[in-house]
Amino acid sequence: MRIATRFASRATASAMVVAAALAFAGVQAAGQSASAATAKAPSVVTCTAANTKLTVTEVSRPINHLLLKVTNTGTKPCYAYSAPYLRAGDDAQAPLPWIEESTPQSVVTLEPGRSAYAGITTYSPEGEGGSEAKTLGVLLTDRNGNPTGQEKTLNLPNGGVFFNSAATVTYWQDNAADALVW
Incomplete structure (x- = not known):
């Protein structure tokens, strides 16, 4: 039981790290896209x-x-x-x-x-x-x-x-x- 709990905890921790990394990458990409769009958008x-x-x-x-x-x-x-x-x-x-x-x-x-x-x-x-x-x-x-x-x-x-x-x-x-x- 202890091994199963430790395995579940590691799996959860790994999933959280992956989710955080993806979220961070998404925020960076979104920030780059927004600034790129702002830089390229012609003024009206x-x-x-x-x-x-x-x-x-x-x-x-x-x-x-x-x-x-x-x-x-x-x-x-x-x-x-x-x-x-x-x-x-x-x-x-x-x-x-x-x-x-x-x-x-x-x-x-x-x-x-x-x-x-x-x-x-x-x-x-x-x-x-x-x-x-x-x-x-x-x-x-x-x-x-x-x-x-x-x-x-x-x-x-x-x-x-x-x-x-x-x-x-x-x-x-x-x-x-x-x-x-x-």
Whole structure:
């Protein structure tokens, strides 16, 4: 009985040593993996006109809508914060209002080559006044909602688009369908 107990104690002690050694090795490996991942992880920057490409297109549905697309052309991921500031035409007095209900649950992060989308409602029968605009001025925003960099001027489809006081823009969405819901 004493031999069996001594054998069991040695086996238990050996198992504990092996488990401790494996746990220590796992902690070291995990630490190395985490530091290696941290060292290799690219920092995320703010999307600006300098590190993105902007395009605006007409959509068939819903009517009176355009789709604004921003594509990351940089080498690092970028955050597409809030919504873009849009100026419809050269003589626009104020940017189009943002549709607050379209705020996504988190900031849209664009890996290099990936895109985000904002839906633009150009007019509504409830709106007042209006005129045809040939260009769309676009300013991207930082995390505080302030404009970043230079305004990018895009030509609107079909030589111009009618905008009235009901024109609005959504927050950036990670897919076109969500941007066009509003």
